[in-house]
Amino acid sequence: MVFPGDANHHGTLFAGNGLNRMARAAFLAARGAAQREVVMASVTRVDFLAPVGVGQQLLLRAWVSRVGRSSLTVCVTGLAQAPGTPTEEVLKGVFEMVAVDAHGRPAPIANAYLKPETT
Structure with a gap:
């Protein structure tokens, strides 16, 4: 739900808040797939396709591609x-995430359900 505190002066979702929500969804999808902690490396692209007004429900869907x-x-x-x-x-974006070890260094992803690229 978009509440007034999430909105800009036009009464629609502030882009920074939208990006924050998208980043959290990307984090959850990546951490679940990698089965370890992840960090964001970059945001390849984000498109704000239409305004989201106060009172509208916002559903985010994230998947590892x-x-x-x-x-x-x-x-x-x-x-x-x-x-x-x-x-x-109304929103779409592409996020690059990196699996990390306890020291914050890149760590290999070993998941029986996902076959890592070899290139």
Whole structure:
């Protein structure tokens, strides 16, 4: 839900708050896939496709699209809906995440469900 404290002076989701929510979704998807701690390395692209007004529900979906030796690419989309209206895609972005060890150094990803790239 977008609350007034999340909004800009136009009454829509402040872009910084939208990016923060997307980054958290990317983190959760990457950590779940890597089965270890991850950090963000970069944001490849973020598109704000439509404004999200106060009172609208915002649903974020994040999925891992690539797994490397220690890095993952995570795609995030945001869908908004006001009561009684159709769902609309309003946000999308691509995040590069890196699996790390206890010292914060890149660590290999070993997950039986994901086959890391060899290149």
